[in-house]
Amino acid sequence: MTALRILILASLLKFYLLLMAAAVRRRLVFLSVLLSFFINGAKATCSSSCNLALASYYVWDQSNLTIIAFCFPFSHCDCINGEYLAHLFTYTVKPNDTYDIIAKKYYSNLTTxxxxxxxxxxxxxNIPNNAQLNVTVNFYCGNTNVSNAYGLFVTYPLRPGDTLY
Known part of the structure; x- marks a missing residue:
């Protein structure tokens, strides 16, 4: 066997061993995550409510503060099913309302x-008139790990026709 062949075989063997080691590491990481899940159990993504929630609401034609206050009569958001911070509103269906109209118009896409x-x-x-609908609106209540010195963050979701100029 020539020195070149030995060098090539040694390089291929080293590469193969590196690949195998990486595969073993991936398997070990996967197993440790899986084991952690079974030992610790699945944890909810929220455990409490918050007193201040931020959301962007688009005021639609012919709406006013009375209508907006009717849609959003609340003072805090809750931890819904231990999964996410939101608030469950009740909406009374009007003639010709659909889920799409309620989500897009009355709740300004804050729900779907x-x-x-x-x-x-x-x-x-076939949503009956005067039916009481549950309307879930997801909110962002901030991150307690972020310093209060930063104050509140406010966002503005872009709409069709909006530009950054």
Whole structure:
């Protein structure tokens, strides 16, 4: 065997061993995460409510503060099912309302048609007038690990036609 062949074989063997070591490390990481899950159990992503929630609300034509206050009569957000910070509102259905209209118009896309359907038992095309709908709105209550010196962060979601100029 020539020196070149030995060098190539040694390099290939070293590369193979590195690949195997990486595969073993990946398996060990996966197993440790899996083991941690079984030992510690799954944890909810929230455990309490917050007193200050931020959301962006678009005021639609013919709306006023009375209508907005009717849609959002609350003072805090809750930990819903131990999974996420949100608030569960009650909305009284008006004639010709659909899940899509309620989500997009009255709640300014702070909820979705899919969420409305998942939290209510009425068929999408046959919601009775005066029915009481559950409307879940997800909120961001901040991160307690961020210093209070930063103050509040306010966001503005862009809409069609908006520009950054």
């Amino acid at each position: 048609t899919e969420w409305l359907q998942s939290w209510n038992s009425y068929p999408a095309l």
